[in-house]
Amino acid sequence: MYQSFIPPKRLLMGPGPTMVHPRVLEAASRQTIGHLDPAFTGLMEETKSLLKYAFQTENSMTMPVSAPGSAGMEMCFANLVEPGDTAIVCINGVFGDRMKENVERSGGHAIVVEDSWGKPVSIDKVKQALEQHPETKLVAFVHAETSTGALSDAKALTELAHQHHALVIVDAVTSLAGVPLMVDEWQLDAVYSGSQKCLSGMPGLSPVTFGENALDKIRARGTRVQSWFLDLNLVMGYWSSDGGRSYHHTAPVNAIYSLHEALLMLHEEGIENSWARHRENHLLLVEGLEAMGLEMLVPAASQLPQLNAVKIPDGVDDVAVRNRLLQDFDLEIGAGLGELAGKVWRIGLMGESSRPENVEFCLSALRQVIDGGSITAAA
Ligand SMILES: *Cc1c(COP(=O)(O)O)cnc(C)c1O
Secondary structure (H helix, E strand, C coil): CCCCCCCCCCEEECCCCCCCCHHHHHHHCCCCCCCCCHHHHHHHHHHHHHHHHHHCCCCCEEEEECCCHHHHHHHHHHHHCCCCCEEEEEECCHHHHHHHHHHHHCCCEEEEEECCCCCCCCHHHHHHHHHHCCCEEEEEEECEECCCCEECCHHHHHHHHHHCCCEEEEECCCCCCCCCCCCCCCCCCEEECCCCCCCCCCCCCEEEEECHHHHHHHHCCCCCCCCCCCCHHHHHHHHCCCCCCCCCCCCCHHHHHHHHHHHHHHHHHCHHHHHHHHHHHHHHHHHHHHHCCCCECCCHHHECCCEEEEECCCCECHHHHHHHHHHHHCEEEEECCHHHCCCEEEEECCHHHCCHHHHHHHHHHHHHHHHCCCCECCC
16 A cells, blocks of 8 residues: 655765755744734744845845746746847756756857866856857856865856846856855856755755846846746745735745744854855865765865765776665665766755765765776776
8 A cells, every 4th residue: 555655764975965964954843824814924024034134135035936946947937038038057967067058948049158078167268258248148157066076156256247247147056055155245147056065954945046137137138938837026025015016926845944943053153154154164065075085076266065076987987886875775876967077976965965074974984885896897
């Protein structure tokens, strides 16, 4: 017969989702209330305010989209790209490719600036592209490329875009809470993230924030946003604080309870402390990996602390190692994606998963599996 699902006990050290703290899980299990109940409205306000803290912004248009990070991405592109707009899209991994798709599906014209996987976005190449395409309305880039572990300079890219009168769309899905992300100080125009990476919430929500210049562009649109669900004007009517909250969709009530708790925990820790913790555990991991003779994909200067891509040594069987880690150690690490498939492992140290004891456990498990034989590739 069918039975309730009991998940296996795992330690999640991949590209997300991460471990979720019992407080966050418990919050989700509390009784559901109506999404227009004044008590829930109060929770929505507090969630927005905690999100502003996480994003380091005063933007009033800051809220969680009721869907995963990919929906936050679509919301940014669907609202900010108008048919015929030129957008420069920086591609240095999997997620840049998706941004290009989004520009094109919104009727825009994408100019691609490519960097090799593992490198940050090149400021010089973006500068050249902006000079060659003065009609550019938007520059889109991934702050923290989860597919490679490379961090790009969001502040410098945004300054450059603004000098050329273009707005920026920033993918901060993996960067939020893991590395400094200063939405107001760096004047980022439109930013989206995810609940299940360094925030360590349950998967399924996408925090977004929009600055005044982005809102002006959206207000000045000559065409309707093609997506009804992601039309910012309609969604904001639901999340607005000025009394007129009206039914748009039913918020995932319990998921918001849990996001609120995760954000509360971030606030209690202090965001600077969260950044520092991610960095310390990353240094511990890299030291241990290098002591094993393994090599990181990304040079130290642009390594992400929360996502560590390490090269798989010659002759070692990628799939066999990951299977043994899962079966014998209940440990999940990430596989390489796209052109890095079979070439790297991606060890995540995000949010709750970023703890020194997890680093030690992962290093010890890897040592045992690699030294234990039977994982070398078949000749
Ligand atoms: C995970 C991720 C996404 C997509 O988020 P989902 O919640 O899986 O939809 C987008 N961009 C980056 C950089 C990511 O790491």
